[in-house]
Amino acid sequence: MKGAEAAAQNRLVSTISNTYRKILLNPSYKYLLLLLGAPVNLVVFLIYWIWRRKDPSTQAEERIHSQLVESGALIKLRADIYEQEKRKAAFFKRTADERQLQRQAERIADVQLRELVKEQAAKELKLSGQQRLSMADTFERLLQHPLFLAASFIPGLLMYILIFLYSNPYMKYIFERLVMTVFVIFGVAFLVFTILYLSPFNPAANILGQTATADQIAAFNRIHGLDQSYWVQLWNNIKGIAFFDLGRSFSGNEDITASIARKFPITLTLALISLIVAVAIALPIGIISATRPNSFFDYTFMFVALIGLSIPNFWQGLILILNFSIKLNWLPATFNPANWLSMIMPVIVLGTSLTASVARMTRSSTLEVINEDYMLTAKAKGLGKQTILMKHAVRNALIPIITVIGLLFGGMLGGAAVTEKVFNISGIGSYIVDKQFIPDIPAIMGGVVYTAITISLINVIIDILYAFFDPRIRSKMKQY
Amino acid sequence: MINKLNSKRHTNHQLKSSPEYSQASFTFVLSLAITVILLLNSFHYADGTVRSWVFLAFAAYAVFTIIQLIIAILIRRDLLQAGDIRRSTRLLGYVQLLSILSGNLFTTVFGCNLVKKRKPPEYTIAVYMLLTQLCVMAISALNLFKPYVSNTFLPAMFGLLIITVFHFASLLLVAKYVDGHYAHPKLVWIALPLALSAVSGNLFALVLGINLLAKIRRNGNPALTRWGDVWVKLTGNSTAMLGLFFVVFLFCLSVCSLLTFEYSFAIDNNYSAILLPPSLEYPLGTDNFGRDLFSRIVYGARISLIVGFASTLVPVVIGGILGAISGYYGRHTDNIIMRMLDVLYAIPGILLAVAIIAAFGANTVNLIIALSVGAIPTYARTMRANVLLVSTYEYVDAARAFGSSNLSIIFKHIVPNSLAPMIVKSTLTIGSAVIATSSLSYLGLGVEPHIPEWGNILKIGSTYLETHSYLAIYPGLAIILLVLSFNFLGDGLRDALDPKLD
Numbered sequence: 018m019k020g021a022e023a024a025a026q027n028r029l030v031s032t033i034s035n036t037y038r039k040i041l042l043n044p045s046y047k048y049l050l051l052l053l054g055a056p057v058n059l060v061v062f063l064i065y066w067i068w069r070r071k072d073p074s075t076q077a078e079e080r081i082h083s084q085l086v087e088s089g090a091l092i093k094l095r096a097d098i099y100e101q102e103k104r105k106a107a108f109f110k111r112t113a114d115e116r117q118l119q120r121q122a123e124r125i126a127d128v129q130l131r132e133l134v135k136e137q138a139a140k141e142l143k144l145s146g147q148q149r150l151s152m153a154d155t156f157e158r159l160l161q162h163p164l165f166l167a168a169s170f171i172p173g174l175l176m177y178i179l180i181f182l183y184s185n186p187y188m189k190y191i192f193e194r195l196v197m198t199v200f201v202i203f204g205v206a207f208l209v210f211t212i213l214y215l216s217p218f219n220p221a222a223n224i225l226g227q228t229a230t231a232d233q234i235a236a237f238n239r240i241h242g243l244d245q246s247y248w249v250q251l252w253n254n255i256k257g258i259a260f261f262d263l264g265r266s267f268s269g270n271e272d273i274t275a276s277i278a279r280k281f282p283i284t285l286t287l288a289l290i291s292l293i294v295a296v297a298i299a300l301p302i303g304i305i306s307a308t309r310p311n312s313f314f315d316y317t318f319m320f321v322a323l324i325g326l327s328i329p330n331f332w333q334g335l336i337l338i339l340n341f342s343i344k345l346n347w348l349p350a351t352f353n354p355a356n357w358l359s360m361i362m363p364v365i366v367l368g369t370s371l372t373a374s375v376a377r378m379t380r381s382s383t384l385e386v387i388n389e390d391y392m393l394t395a396k397a398k399g400l401g402k403q404t405i406l407m408k409h410a411v412r413n414a415l416i417p418i419i420t421v422i423g424l425l426f427g428g429m430l431g432g433a434a435v436t437e438k439v440f441n442i443s444g445i446g447s448y449i450v451d452k453q454f455i456p457d458i459p460a461i462m463g464g465v466v467y468t469a470i471t472i473s474l475i476n477v478i479i480d481i482l483y484a485f486f487d488p489r490i491r492s493k494m495k496q497y
Numbered sequence: 498m499i500n501k502l503n504s505k506r507h508t509n510h511q512l513k514s515s516p517e518y519s520q521a522s523f524t525f526v527l528s529l530a531i532t533v534i535l536l537l538n539s540f541h542y543a544d545g546t547v548r549s550w551v552f553l554a555f556a557a558y559a560v561f562t563i564i565q566l567i568i569a570i571l572i573r574r575d576l577l578q579a580g581d582i583r584r585s586t587r588l589l590g591y592v593q594l595l596s597i598l599s600g601n602l603f604t605t606v607f608g609c610n611l612v613k614k615r616k617p618p619e620y621t622i623a624v625y626m627l628l629t630q631l632c633v634m635a636i637s638a639l640n641l642f643k644p645y646v647s648n649t650f651l652p653a654m655f656g657l658l659i660i661t662v663f664h665f666a667s668l669l670l671v672a673k674y675v676d677g678h679y680a681h682p683k684l685v686w687i688a689l690p691l692a693l694s695a696v697s698g699n700l701f702a703l704v705l706g707i708n709l710l711a712k713i714r715r716n717g718n719p720a721l722t723r724w725g726d727v728w729v730k731l732t733g734n735s736t737a738m739l740g741l742f743f744v745v746f747l748f749c750l751s752v753c754s755l756l757t758f759e760y761s762f763a764i765d766n767n768y769s770a771i772l773l774p775p776s777l778e779y780p781l782g783t784d785n786f787g788r789d790l791f792s793r794i795v796y797g798a799r800i801s802l803i804v805g806f807a808s809t810l811v812p813v814v815i816g817g818i819l820g821a822i823s824g825y826y827g828r829h830t831d832n833i834i835m836r837m838l839d840v841l842y843a844i845p846g847i848l849l850a851v852a853i854i855a856a857f858g859a860n861t862v863n864l865i866i867a868l869s870v871g872a873i874p875t876y877a878r879t880m881r882a883n884v885l886l887v888s889t890y891e892y893v894d895a896a897r898a899f900g901s902s903n904l905s906i907i908f909k910h911i912v913p914n915s916l917a918p919m920i921v922k923s924t925l926t927i928g929s930a931v932i933a934t935s936s937l938s939y940l941g942l943g944v945e946p947h948i949p950e951w952g953n954i955l956k957i958g959s960t961y962l963e964t965h966s967y968l969a970i971y972p973g974l975a976i977i978l979l980v981l982s983f984n985f986l987g988d989g990l991r992d993a994l995d996p997k998l999d
Contacts (some may be wrong), residue, residue: 165701197836197839201835201840202840203578203845204836204837204839204840204843205840205843205844207840208737208840208841208844209844209852212853212856213852213855215856215857216855216856216857217857217858218856218858256499261998309984319628322545322975322985323985324981324987325983326928326979326980326984327932327977327980327984328933328977328980329872329932329936329973329976329977329980330932330936330971331935331936331940331955331959332955332973332976332977335955335959335962335969335973336969336970336973337959338962339962339963339966343962343963368564408522428845428846428847430845431844431845431846431847431848432846432936432939433848434847434848434851435936436938437858438939439959446848449848449851449852450851450940450942452855452940453851453852453854453855454855456855456856461851461852461855463850465844465849465852468844468845468848469843469844469845469848472843472845473843492943
């Protein structure tokens with residue numbers, strides 16, 4: 018019982034110290050680790066510094082260095098390098114200053130000497146079976162004492178969390194991906210705010226009208242914080258986005274976050290339904306086209322897909338309204354969340370270009386996979402046509418398709434503004450467009466940034482799911 | 498069973514040996530589609546009367562579609578029986594040439610393809626060059642039915658006529674004296690004037706002139722340059738050529754309309770001609786201010802092309818440079834540039850454009866900037882991936898060993914060799930730039946409302962959807978045709994430049 022416990026603890030210690038060693042070799046994580054565990058690292062460094070003096074490698078290095086200098090190796094090295102430099106300058110027809118050459122030769126000779134010393138010292142140590150002490154070694158030796166582990170646990174908690182994340186490749190990947198996303202979101206907020214801040218328009222004058230006095234404009238600016246400096250406004254807006262409180266809109270005096278929260282689900286629902294419909298139509302079409310390349314089906318489907326890519330959303334919406342609402346009177350022309358019939362036309366319009374792109378992508382991706390060697394193997398094994406297609410071809414072809422779907426979904430959320438205007442849907446897109454005439458800075462910023470956040474999160478989820486489902490990515494990640 | 502399979506494969510192989518067969522069926526399907534559309538439109542459904550003009554057009558199209566079907570069947574028979582197309586079948590191509598009078602360009606092009614057995618790319622380019630010229634002349638000539646024409650109309654038409662005659666003569670000469678890898682050296686004398694005649698906007702003439710000069714220079718040498726190879730592949734692809742044809746035609750029309758069209762019909766209000774249905778004087782009708790929809794669409798083409806090209810060129814240059822730098826230098830430079838671009842990439846293009854336009858106001862320049870900024874990251878990523886690949890090649894190491902500076906390696910060796918995917922991508926995205934332009938104009942965020950841009954025309958049309966739906970239908974068709982052409986061209990270029998690229 019006790020043995021098992023000890024073994025578990027040993028394993029823990031060796032994992033921690035191994036990861037610590039690995040992180041110290043990583044140029045970007047190194048500083049993060051040193052910073053997060055600053056108190057612990059300081060202690061480790063002090064001990065390392067003390068132990069270092071008694072280290073056999075330091076002594077050996079010093080001895081070899083003095084030996085080399087005494088035996089005249091340094092002077093010979095300098096002369097050799099000086100000769101080389103001179104010949105190099107002559108070859109490239111460069112006129113070089115004598116003193117400068119000398120100095121350069123000395124510098125290079127010093128570097129080479131240091132390397133030589135290190136090499137010889139390492140050889141000597143290897144012969145005697147010893148090793149050069151490093152910071153990681155010190156940490157490992159210290160960790161062997163349970164007392165150190167317990168004492169360092171609280172001050173080095175952040176560092177241990179980092180070590181834990183780093184020790185598991187999935188965790189590390191997810192952590193990095195999330196950090197990137199947070200960075201991107203702040204970048205988006207900064208960018209959008211800066212663009213709107215640079216605007217030459219004056220929202221106060223636009224809302225209060227030409228007759229507004231200077232006092233009125235100043236009061237308006239004070240209420241909405243427009244008289245503050247750039248950094249203060251930026252900080253307030255980023256804080257507002259993080260805590261879902263963007264204040265009140267310039268015109269109409271409505272709570273912006275509440276409006277966005279009311280309108281966003283409508284856009285998202287429509288986009289999701291169109292996405293599902295589009296994928297359900299596009300995947301079979303793409304697969305059929307790929308299995309019969311250059312056939313009549315293939316040409317027809319791809320031609321229709323190309324037309325679908327070329328139709329502007331708003332025109333398609335207008336034509337649908339003209340035919341199905343005005344002429345045939347089958348479907349309502351404006352959107353109403355309570356009436357599912359009114360959802361049909363917006364879903365078709367939103368999904369058309371997505372269907373077209375996904376069908377084209379599915380075709381090309383499946384075609385590529387069909388010519389792979391493992392398809393031949395599967396055929397040679399005598400598997401049925403259906404099994405080969407579904408299990409071997411489509412499963413492998415799906416990976417790039419899902420990435421494309423993720424990216425296109427983002428475009429769909431952004432491009433929904435036009436469709437929403439045509440069908441009079443009160444979604445986030447038409448909200449942003451309505452607010453831009455003023456321009457209502459916090460409202461536009463909230464709309465754009467929350468859309469960007471949604472898209473980034475969707476892409477993160479897709480990326481992370483890949484890491485779990487695709488064996489190729491999984492094996493690549495283990496090495497990283 | 499095996500015999501049957503074999504014979505089926507044999508048949509397929511024989512049919513595929515000649516590109517004419519697939520072209521014949523493709524042309525037939527397209528021609529049939531237009532015939533059906535014309536038939537459906539030749540009746541007034543409300544009162545059951547026949548629109549005589551549309552019906553006449555339908556009849557003409559139907560005749561040539563039937564001939565096309567016969568030709569396709571004959572070609573199939575010839576290929577299966579003789580393994581080659583007979584002379585008598587090829588002669589039928591001359592009959593199809595007559596279809597130019599009915600305006601059926603598909604069958605005309607097919608006729609030109611059929612009558613000549615061995616077609617160097619120059620021949621195909623010359624055919625499209627002449628067709629472009631004829632179409633521009635025909636469209637411009639519609640102005641004759643207007644109450645008055647612009648002052649420069651007559652001289653411009655005369656000039657166009659001369660160019661057309663010259664192009665026709667060039668086509669005949671090219672057909673006779675250019676063959677395979679050989680071109681008659683005296684053709685130099687038409688190659689230069691051909692390149693000069695491209696001032697009318699007919700870019701086919703420029704390409705033909707360059708190709709002729711190149712061919713004469715390396716006469717008899719079967720080695721292909723990259724440029725020549727691309728044209729061989731492109732001219733063999735009918736959809737890509739149709740796309741290129743429409744783009745060049747629209748460009749040529751935009752250039753010629755500077756002289757042959759009267760701008761006042763497109764922008765000046767004419768209250769005596771409000772919301773008129775299509776007629777000879779107003780081929781596509783008039784809008785709520787009595788402005789001629791036809792002239793407006795022709796003017797809109799200019800703006801769509803300018804905005805489309807500009808908002809593609811700017812991000813290609815900026816994104817290309819950023820991508821090349823980050824791909825070449827790698828490590829920290831790469832990290833910093835790509836992380837910055839990730840921020841841009843996270844905002845959907847249209848929303849970013851709306852935000853920029855909200856800040857700086859709606860006009861054409863701001864529109865181009867707004868569309869460009871959002872497109873930079875995609876081009877940078879494409880360029881970076883290519884540069885990463887190309888920088889591992891030996892010639893880059895060789896250049897470095899010779900002591901070239903980093904900048905000269907990037908711009909002399911790496912960038913020219915990684916341009917192909919950028920060209921394909923930009924062609925494919927010009928189409929979406931055109932759509933984005935008209936969408937933003939439709940929302941009132943694009944081109945200024947008084948300029949006849951296609952989105953602006955549609956915006957007016959959408960308010961008359963119930964009563965005068967043609968106001969919304971025709972500009973939409975123009976947008977679709979232009980975008981479709983760019984997509985066809987992009988697909989063709991992708992096949993021609995790099996078959997493995999996606």
